[in-house]
Amino acid sequence: MMEHSEQTHYFVPDPSRWPIVGSLALFCLGLGAALTVNSVAFGKLGLLLGFGILLWMLFGWFGDVIRESLAGRYHGREDHSFRWGMGWFIFSEVMFFAAFFGALYYVRVISVPELGNDMHKLLYPDFSASWPLQTGPGINTPYQAMGAWGLPAINTLILLSSGATLTWAHWGLLSGSRRQLTVGLGATVLLGFLFLGLQLYEYSHAMHELGLSLAAGAYGMTFFMLTGFHGMHVLLGAIMLSVMWLRVQRGHFSAEHHFAFEAAAWYWHFVDVVWLILFVFVYWL
Incomplete structure (x- = not known):
């Protein structure tokens, strides 16, 4: 009964x-x-x-x-609802970033080559159809594109490491090792805030030394929109995991009941995947 x-x-x-x-x-x-x-x-x-x-x-x-x-x-049915709710929330975030990646694709693959063809030479005789854009309407000062193999590559390693420490913490929770859970989760939070600190330094370097800003044409707008919104999601994920760490200190969660921790972990792994795609299409290619 x-x-x-x-x-x-x-x-x-x-x-x-x-x-x-x-x-x-x-x-x-x-x-x-x-x-x-x-x-x-x-x-x-x-x-x-x-x-x-x-x-x-x-x-x-x-x-x-x-x-x-x-x-x-x-009980069981509420847990089922929470899982569906978190799944749809992450799906909405996938669509959010898909819109910005779609804008990057349209500008880079469709719009820029179209504006550089012979038909548009009369309208924009000085336009050069290359990426990142260095000429064109709205670009008044020269700038340099952000390279992939400096700080962005380090941040990629940091986020990948944070995903590994979070998985290790989850294993500790499932096996009943509270110390492994605490250390792994704490390391994940620290790596997340380290990522954000380095991104702020990257932004300062981009604006003051590379001349890169939102006014730097389509490249500047897509760069800061994608990396900026991703940074906001990293901040939200780091706050969520910080709350999970505080709850662990109070003895919350068990191997059988820990969906709040699991939901935060889902979100963090989603943020990791988005960064990998962003690193390839914004920094590398």
């Missing part, structure tokens, strides 16, 4: 205030961004307020879910 009850019971939480709090946070962020871009007073204050409300919502909402899980309110 107990097994049947666990299979048919589905926990429905009480009405929550967190969705409306999240809506308020997004409103403040959007308004603050619009005011800041237009140099209107209180724009930065609106952004700061929006980020503060957003953090409050995230800690509060996920805290409620953690407390419900620790209270034993989730």
Whole structure:
């Protein structure tokens, strides 16, 4: 009877205030961004307020879910829903990056060769159909493209290593070794923040020494959009894994029940795969 009850019971939480709090946070962020871009007073204050409300919502909402899980309110069917939810979330992220990689493909493989053919020579006589673009409308200052085998290659090794340490931590969780779990997860978090630190240094080098910015034509825009959004995802993943590490210190998770850890690991491995594709098509080729 107990097994049947666990299979048919589905926990429905009480009405929550967190969705409306999240809506308020997004409103403040959007308004603050619009005011800041237009140099209107209180724009930065609106952004700061929006980020503060957003953090409050995230800690509060996920805290409620953690407390419900620790209270034993989730059974097999809830776990099934969580897995589907995380899977669709990652799929939406795949489509998000697919749009930017599609834009890079269109510009590099279709648009640039088209603008360089004989038909367009009358309109753009000085245009050179090469990648990265060095001539054309909107490119007022010369710049250098970012090479692949310096800092980007080091960052690639760092992210691949972080995937290995995370898998090692997962093995420790499955085998009951809390020390292996703690060390492996902590190393993953440190490697993630090291990646972000080196990327900030790379951006500084690109802007001040290579002359590379968002104003550097299609190459500059696609470079910073792809690497910048990926960096934001690395930051989010590192924060998620940091929370998992803190939960491990409190004795959370077991070999049988640890989907929160597993979901964060899925996300981190997704970030790793995106970087490998990005490294090949943005830096290398």
